[in-house]
Amino acid sequence: MANPPFNLSNWGQDKLQNDPRWGLGLPPAGNANYAWIEHMIYHLAPNGKIGLVLANGALSxxxxxxxxxRRKIIEADLIEGIVAMPTQLFxxxxxxxxLWFITRGKKQTGKTLFIDACSMGHMVDRKHRDFSEEDITRLxxxxxxxxxxxxxxVKGFCAVATTKQIADQDYILTPGRYVGIEEKAEDDEPFDDKMTRLTTELGGMFAKSHELEEEIKKNLAGIGFKIK
Incomplete structure (x- = not known):
């Protein structure tokens, strides 16, 4: 498992031009994301697995x-799963x-699992999100x-794609390209009935708004202020 620093620049590529770890290509000097990926693949055991956290930009x-x-990694059948996570987990x-799951000797050869978990989790405070045990179990x-x-x-959540299907997407690994958009339950309320209900509700809100407006004006006048 690894959580390398995202988008690290000036990582020393100039000193590592002929390093044997770059068997899939020399990573760019300005970003170490693919250097980390290749480093870990190089050290994988014959049936080894990596759980890797990366910035979303590495997907595309x-x-x-x-x-x-990335194309060579995919064609080598090393990507077992990609999971898009929500914001505010860190x-x-x-x-x-x-989350990238990279595996030698995959059980489902020629296939990759994509999961879009961006809507999962719950806010534990104003800034931080967490996953429940149910969320973790589902994944x-x-x-x-x-x-x-x-x-x-499952539309909008998970999909299995073949290497050919990934190639058709220009080897981009963004889960949304494969899982699609979640299907919403159809609304079977007749249009006329819905509009009657909504306009009635809106009328009630307007009436309540006017009541509050008059109450505010009255309270302000009571302390010597008048809305012009």
């Missing part, structure tokens, strides 16, 4: 050869992040079902 960047490195930064069970080959896609 094409800068300075990063897209080509105490140091508020940006959303992505874990989804991954387990994928590995067993029993997972069914």
């Amino acid at each position: 960047t094409q800068t300075s050869g990063e897209g080509e490195i 105490y140091s930064v508020t940006i959303p992040v992505t 874990a069970d989804t991954f387990t079902a994928f590995q067993k080959g029993t997972l069914e896609d």
